[in-house]
Amino acid sequence: MPEGPSVKRFQLLTAPFVGQVVAKVGGSSRQRNLKDLKAMRLQDSQASGKNLFLAFGAALEAWTMGGSPSPGPVEEEPTIQGEADRGACSLTLSQEGQEDEVSQLSPKEHSVQRKQETECSVPDAADAAGGIWKWLRFHFGLFGSIRANEFSRANKANKRGDWKDPVPRLVLNFDSGGFLVFYNCRIHWCTSPAVEPASDILSPKFHRGQALAALRQPTSICYTLLDQRYFSGLGNIIKNEILYLARIHPLSQGSLLALSDLESLLDHAVQFSTDWLHKKLSIAYYQLNGMDLDT
Structure with missing residues (x-):
């Protein structure tokens, strides 16, 4: 699975999108509450160890602080074949061709991950409206990755001999026209990012x-x-x-x-x-x- 340097690079890929509003949400994830990200603003991006944390807040929050008002609601367009090639995301929820989540964790890593997952919860929608951010934690599988403004393409045939492109777990289209694509990852809502600089080998505060x-x-x-x-x-x-x-x-x-x-x-x-x-x-x-x- 992606290690610290790779996750830090993922975080840097997401950084240019901070401050932008999510116009459309797609991907194969079956978490219904991920659709709540639509019309929310990406507020922050942090990396800690093998985890990526993204914060989302109400788009009107930045406007009341002196920013520009968010655009009106974006109408959903039907998904058609070849749409991904033109830079839009597919809203198909089919799991066909989806990458397997292969996890090679040691027992202690499993223990740490379970602890982090038990600390995760789904904040109420009223919290975001009141100015409290919603945090998403991403933990990537063996072939997990993030793409900015592009989709991953198959570079070899799968076990069935098919040349099928990997199916993204989550796609976030922003009002600027750009988009982020997340592959082979577990996604959890969190009340706050579990950042421990003292143990992060890439942190200046590494103990x-x-x-x-x-x-x-x-x-x-x-x-x-x-x-x-x-x-x-x-x-x-x-x-x-x-x-x-x-x-x-x-x-x-x-x-x-x-x-x-x-x-x-x-x-x-x-x-x-x-x-x-x-x-x-x-x-x-x-x-x-x-x-x-x-x-």
């Missing part, structure tokens, strides 16, 4: 002392690295790379390793994650500007 203490526990080092309480955003890819760079066996007991080895592992965790994020952003920049990566 090295707390992480180092966790690494010194009498537990296999590979399991400690996947504990999102201390290394939020770190997944199997980062884990394997930094253990190789630090020359540490994955099943080594943290309590038996030298402090210098653990500090080196921690340095690699932060540096590799940061470098990976910068690489992703560089590739996105070149693709956005139609530039050749080799130049």
Whole structure:
């Protein structure tokens, strides 16, 4: 599943849409209350570990604060074949061709995710009208992704031999004409984003002392690295790379390793994650500007 650097890139993709009003909601999600996003304004976008949080508020809220008034209601247009190719979203609720939500979580990751989901609730519509934001939490599956102003296309045949494009879980069309497409993700309403900078490996507030203490526990080092309480955003890819760079066996007991080895592992965790994020952003920049990566 997407790790911290990928989710941070997803957050940066959504950032330009902050302040815009949702004109139409589509996708294959069967959550009826997602339709309530129509005519709401995207107010904020945050990333924490492997989770993306989007805040929505009443469109009139920005107008009363001096912004421009929101546009009138947008009439729904019937979905026709080929509509996606012209940049509009399909409102079809069929699950045919939908990506499987493959989750490869450790037991501790499952525990953290269940805790986050139990803290999620659906705020009343009156809350948004009164100025309180509604938050959506996105947790992405193995092939989860976000596209801005484009749809994902099939690059190979599926197991049945069909060349079917992935079905988006959620599509948000905005009044500006742009749109966001969410694939292979779990979506939950939350009262507030569960952001823990001290455990986020990409945060400037990452608590090295707390992480180092966790690494010194009498537990296999590979399991400690996947504990999102201390290394939020770190997944199997980062884990394997930094253990190789630090020359540490994955099943080594943290309590038996030298402090210098653990500090080196921690340095690699932060540096590799940061470098990976910068690489992703560089590739996105070149693709956005139609530039050749080799130049």
